[in-house]
Amino acid sequence: MSNGHDHHDGNDDHELRVSKIRDGTVIDHVHGGQALNVLAILGIDGTNGEEVSVGMNVPSDRLARKDIVKVEGRELSQDEVDVLSLIAPDATINIVRDFDVVEKHRVERPDVVESVLSCPNPGCITTGDEPVTSRFSVLEDGVRCSYCETIVRDEIASLIDT
């Protein structure tokens, strides 16, 4: 496994389909079809002028099809990486400076995510006009609202508060 030269490894044919970045973050090994949800979780919708490249459903050795997201000029915070783990548990985060990968790490699932997901239970107090931010504890196989205790296993991405 080459370290620090991700853009030169065996997969570059595919990765080259999305442009290289000078400084920023490459989120690799996102499950196929989840790239837009990754952007949503990061609150990136392009309106702030971010330079973003997205590759969707590119062939991968590790996952049959993967998505890849490259964000120019932005290094992800640990909180952001934690939250990413909910929808992209196999993702690798590559921090790029001057075209080189200077840090590479796997995401880890946090114990709690706050202000990121909205509760799907219409009877939940967090769905009203109360001054409360959503809070979910992270289970082995899903997330659980800390207020109404509803468990969500699938479709976590659909709860992303955008």
Added chain:
Amino acid sequence: MRHDHLITSKQLSRADIETVLDYAAEIDADPSAVADRHAGTVLGLLFFEPSTRTKMSFETAMKRLGGDIVDMGSVESSSVTKGETLADTVRVIEGYADALVLRHPKQGSATMASEFVDVPLVNAGDGAGHHPSQTLLDLYTIRENAGLDDLTIGIMGDLKYGRTVHSLAYALTNFDTRQHFISPESLQLPREVVYDLHQQQDGTGIREHDALEEVLPSLDVLYVTRIQRERFPDENEYQKVAGEYQIDAETLEAASDDLTVMHPLPRVDEIAPEIDETDHAAYFEQAHNGVPIRMALLDLLLSDDAGIRGDGDE
């Protein structure tokens, strides 16, 4: 026991439960001993949903401790109709009262409210969520009638929406109990609750059934809840199941002579009146137990020397 708030029965250990139950028994035996304990103390009652019994029971408990209550009145006449948030309401009433009791239609409301106040808050029902003070009086009644260990209990009726059922089931996992859940398929325990019960216990003590006769002879306690007609989209569907979950003297012929029948009340037609006069019936006693239990609970929450009869004192 040292909790600032009572939000769910999940937060109660076996020791906590025994502290409250033992203290309630003491109070029950001699209420005059605590008659002035909380003179000058004010309890705020915030009932965003009607519940005459629970409210009156807290009110009676506070007054029997020598304290008083402030009541926000009915939701229709309160500032809620002006769109005030619950977070604001509890912060305002906290300034008037030394403790709060909250009943609210939304799940998680008590958890949220407790994050905004410093005075003790008791959850008196949050939507389909929890109702822990009901659970304590249920446990008290069960202990008086059948004991809490080596207990086989059947819990029957609307298990899906019944918060009293969920709260009770969690609390019972602290004891050596076998729990049988009896309901029509459409009103089974929510999967979340089953998940929690399996987390709290190894799951072997929990069984689900659709017919009472499968388990009735083995039961020490049968806890009946109301199957609400309005839960069924179709009246025919309701009629099909309703009869199967009603008990009368004939039903109980298959039961042990020692079977204790409980119900959180109000009942409609789940328990035939002919059972009221039998030794099986414990539901009125159960309702009366609400006062000593809530006296014990309020005293424990309001006293600085919390654990008054609890862990540290023995």
